[in-house]
Amino acid sequence: MVDLAKHEQDLRKGVLVLAVLSQLREEQYGYSLRQALVERGMPIEEGTLYPLLRRLEAQGLLASQWRAENGPPRRYYSLSASGAELYRELSASWGSLAHVMSQLLNGEKQ
Amino acid sequence: MKPDALIQAYVAEVVRHLPRKQRADVGFELHSLLTEELRGRAGDSEPDTEATLELLASFGRPAEVADRYRPTGFTIIRPADAPRFAWVSLVGVGVQWVITLIATYTAPATGAGDDWLSRLGTWWLSAGLGAFWWPGLLVSLSIVAAVIAARRGADAPEWTPRAAAMLDRDSIRRPLYVLAIAGALVGIAALVAAINLARWWPGLPQPLLDAFVIDEDFLATRAPWALVLWAASLASMIAVLVAGRWTRTTRLLGIVGDVLWVVLLTWWVAAGPIFVQPYADSVTKGCLLLVAGLCVLDLVITARHVRQGIPEPAV
Numbered sequence: 384m385v386d387l388a389k390h391e392q393d394l395r396k397g398v399l400v401l402a403v404l405s406q407l408r409e410e411q412y413g414y415s416l417r418q419a420l421v422e423r424g425m426p427i428e429e430g431t432l433y434p435l436l437r438r439l440e441a442q443g444l445l446a447s448q449w450r451a452e453n454g455p456p457r458r459y460y461s462l463s464a465s466g467a468e469l470y471r472e473l474s475a476s477w478g479s480l481a482h483v484m485s486q487l488l489n490g491e492k493q
Numbered sequence: 494m495k496p497d498a499l500i501q502a503y504v505a506e507v508v509r510h511l512p513r514k515q516r517a518d519v520g521f522e523l524h525s526l527l528t529e530e531l532r533g534r535a536g537d538s539e540p541d542t543e544a545t546l547e548l549l550a551s552f553g554r555p556a557e558v559a560d561r562y563r564p565t566g567f568t569i570i571r572p573a574d575a576p577r578f579a580w581v582s583l584v585g586v587g588v589q590w591v592i593t594l595i596a597t598y599t600a601p602a603t604g605a606g607d608d609w610l611s612r613l614g615t616w617w618l619s620a621g622l623g624a625f626w627w628p629g630l631l632v633s634l635s636i637v638a639a640v641i642a643a644r645r646g647a648d649a650p651e652w653t654p655r656a657a658a659m660l661d662r663d664s665i666r667r668p669l670y671v672l673a674i675a676g677a678l679v680g681i682a683a684l685v686a687a688i689n690l691a692r693w694w695p696g697l698p699q700p701l702l703d704a705f706v707i708d709e710d711f712l713a714t715r716a717p718w719a720l721v722l723w724a725a726s727l728a729s730m731i732a733v734l735v736a737g738r739w740t741r742t743t744r745l746l747g748i749v750g751d752v753l754w755v756v757l758l759t760w761w762v763a764a765g766p767i768f769v770q771p772y773a774d775s776v777t778k779g780c781l782l783l784v785a786g787l788c789v790l791d792l793v794i795t796a797r798h799v800r801q802g803i804p805e806p807a808v
Contacts (some may be wrong), residue, residue: 430553434561
């Protein structure tokens with residue numbers, strides 16, 4: 384039996400970083416970022432998303448700081464200069480890839 | 494257990510696997526995020542233990558979560574090498590066990606109470622457990638290699654067409670091969686000189702000359718066959734040198750040569766003395782058995798190389 388969930392998960396993994404970078408053009412903390420992604424139809428497991436933020440920060444793609452606003456201290460993340468640059472490049476790649484995939488899938492249907 | 498205590502215990506378990514300097518920062522953030530997740534899931538109601546456990550279960554095993562926080566680390570044993578590593582480790586331990594068990598049970602009895610069980614116990618606490626030095630050594634060497642590879646990082650040699658050409662194991666480097674042929678000739682000359690030591694250098698110390706007195710019967714019956722095999726081996730080496738690469742024919746000739754050398758050396762060792770002096774004779778025979786072992790090794794490697802190839806699929 385085909386494991387659809389696993390294949391779909393693999394498909395999403397490929398765009399995970401781009402999805403996260405897209406939402407961090409504005410400052411977010413972990414939970415709010417996850418909610419924003421869920422609202423836009425891109426649910427990412429907490430156990431995947433939160434460590435990913437730290438790894439992207441360690442790579443210099445994100446900047447972060449602790450802030451307390453109307454509640455407990457939270458760590459807010461946003462794109463760094465190199466993160467913004469990567470986001471622009473990946474967006475262009477994604478546009479090209481989506482176009483190619485669309486052609487491939489439509490061709491298959493014909 | 495209360496939800497917050499559960500989350501605290503979970504976070505403590507996650508950060509335990511992280512570098513010490515990250516623990517407080519990641520731990521505080523993770524605790525805060527999990528608490529918020531839990532509240533989000535509970536909605537207007539108060540979070541309970543069951544909901545907390547469900548959240549923690551979906552978050553993942555603490556060690557796996559900690560892995561996700563770490564950047565891709567260096568690999569000690571690459572997946573591609575893992576089966577061979579396991580094979581070499583287990584065979585190494587197995588060979589040691591076989592050898593030491595044979596030695597344990599063939600040793601003469603030492604007196605009352607020296608039964609098979611006590612011997613097994615003594616063996617296990619000495620050579621049996623001791624054999625695990627081998628996988629330990631392999632892991633240690635792999636760690637050193639992984640650290641060196643990680644430090645080299647970007648300085649690692651590039652994968653280039655020239656590097657790809659090195660995969661052709663049939664091609665030879667002519668200068669090195671010439672050196673190998675020269676080395677073989679020097680070795681033969683040294684052996685012939687050793688046999689004729691007393692005739693060519695009579696002034697050498699008597700004990701040295703005595704040590705190299707060769708058995709007449711060996712010289713007359715067994716030794717001449719070596720000349721035939723040396724000549725055949727040299728002819729094969731020169732053929733490889735001229736062609737610039739090994740061919741299937743020269744590989745097969747190499748296998749035949751190895752078999753003949755093993756047979757000849759075994760005959761030399763088994764059929765009687767080689768040197769008159771017992772000490773020189775036993776040392777020489779030990780060396781010859783070692784050479785025979787190397788021939789067997791070469792034979793196995795060459796046979797594997799000849800056999801390797803991608804078979805056509807059954808259609």
